[in-house]
Amino acid sequence: MSEKSPVLNAPVQSCRISRPRERIVATARDLFHKFGIRSIGVDxxxxxxxxxxMTLYRHFGSKDDLICECLQEVARDVETMWGEITASNPNDPRAQLQEWVRRSAECVVNDGRGCDLANAAVELTEADHPARKVIEGVKRTYYIHLVDLCRAVGVAQPELLADALSLLFEGARVSRQSVGAEGPSARFVRMSEAVISAFADRTH
Structure with a gap:
């Protein structure tokens, strides 16, 4: 895709944001999500x-710096989500886990482009790319949140349940991309609930 790409015909809502830095990040996130990181240039x-x-480079020293900032924005959105899950059902971990399943299912159904972090990891193959540390850090923090929630539910093996749910979620998003909304991803909620029940029924 060249710098004169018809991608500019796609609606980018971020132009209503007044500050240039915020507009640049919001626009880059939108374009990276829709078309991929490698295919979109700074022009x-x-x-x-x-x-x-010139303004873009005044705020970000390189495209890689902008990529990292976009992924950090994703991280902040994820932290907000976890806060909302906790606030939705205070002192009820099982309801919070059900809320995680519901929100995860909405992600799978409503967004066929998949996870921005996972997509970036696939595109940015260089082991020393600065964005890879951001991706790994965000994914690790997400996993810790999920383990803590599974532990609060009271299952005997919270890490293993978190592993199973993480793989179900990641797999559902990839399946949604590859075979569409009517494939295995359509049964994400049923599969997640079955896995949670199986772990909850185990005594050791």
Whole structure:
């Protein structure tokens, strides 16, 4: 995809944001999500954000810096989600876990592009790419949240349950991308509930 790509015809809501830095990040996140990281250049991002490349580089030293900031924004969104899950059912871990299943199912159903972090990890194959540390850190923090929630539910092997649910979620998002909404991902809720029940029924 060249810098004169028709991608600029795609709606980017971030242009309503007043501050250039925020517009650039919101626009880059939107374009990276829709079209991938490698296929979008800084000229395209700057133009879609209603600014110019000089302004973009004043806020971000390189495209890699912008990529990392976009992924950090994803991390902040994830932390907000965990806070909302906790607040939705205070002192009721089982209900919170059910809320996680519900929200995860919505992600799978409503977004056929999949996880921004996983997609970035696939595209950015260089082991020393700075974004890879961001991705690993966010995924690790997410996993710790899920383990803590599974432990609060009272299952005997919270780490193993978190592993199973993580793989179900990641697999459902990939399946949604590859075979569509009517494939195995459509049964994500049923599978997750079955796994949770199986662990809850175990005494050791």
């Amino acid at each position: 395209t991002i700057a133009e879609a954000a209603g600014t110019n490349k």
